[in-house]
Amino acid sequence: MKFPRTYSLKEISELIDAKYVGSADFPVLGMNEIHVVEEGDIVFVDHPKYYDKALACKASVVLINKEVECPEGKALLISDNPFSDFNKLTHHFSPFKSASSAIADSAEIGEGTVIQPNVFIGNNVKIGKNCLIHANVSIYDNCLIGDNVIIHSGSVLGSDAFYYKKREEGFERLLSSGRVVVEDNVDIGASCTIDRGVTGDTTIKEWAKLDNQIQIGHDTVIGRKCQIASHTGIAGCVVIEDEVVLWGQVGVISAITIGKGAVVYAQSGVAKSLEGGKAYFGSPAEEARTKMREINTLKNLPSLLKKITGNS
Secondary structure, three states: OEEEEEEEHHHHHHHHOOEEEOOOOOEEEEEOOOOOOOOOEEEEEOOHHHHHHHHHOOOOEEEEOOOOOOOOOOEEEEOOOHHHHHHHHHHHHOOOOOOOOOEOOOOEEOOOOEEOOOOEEOOOOEEOOOOEEOOOOEEOOOOEEOOOOEEOOOOEEEEOOOOEEEEOOEEEEOOOOOEEEEOOOOEEOOOOEEEOOOOOEEEEOOOOEEOOOOEEOOOOEEOOOOEEOOOOEEOOOOEEOOOOEEOOOOEEOOOOEEOOOOEEOOOOEEOOOEOOOOEEEOOOOEEHHHHHHHHHHHHHHHHHHHHHHOOO
């Protein structure tokens, strides 16, 4: 998320009542999670395991819960609770705005687009030309929909990321301020749920085809011409490259990449990044031929043992 103007480090520190390390007029342009952070952004870190990664990333300002040596050319914000203070900044720069109508006055809808009854379209949504949005679809604030897109009934675009910090009294939710971006010629089936990015975009690229009842987590990127069958669940921060096929009930763990042209067979569980151009099966998913041989070997194991031992 980029701020509406350049803020100084001192201004940001005052918003969250945090100590800062660096020049008071150090420029701050925005805030982002570590996987999408850019120069000028704030990133937060609250666990020693990730200190080095955060300090070395592209972010210009690190919101951290320990006083450490500040890398050259960067600045620090010292906070007792970086997670909560990151939320404070999100709330300040991207506060929730309640709807006053089913289709917001600020929404832009292109020529030839059909909006069926009971559709909700939030603030600052942009929908392109010749789209068809079926009944009871909800499109939350700031989503961007391209041309020739079809979204079937009951689907929700722009719901919050599933991202929580466990606290003694319960859980604190990380506020989401990102978008869902759907490019041209995408089809989205019935009752799909696509979470917006925490600070960036969840992106469905052109010509992707989604079946019914699919979950796509925050900040995930679905590549061009991908096909995803029903009941598939994809966690946050996943990169699915172009022309990937995921068959029914596939589960994908967070923060991995599935390479271009890969095919993952039904009911597989993807627990690591997969190379493109190959077929995969099983849980954890492995190359399909290898997995099938393993299954066949296990199936024939009793008869093999009988032959080895001589027992009938």
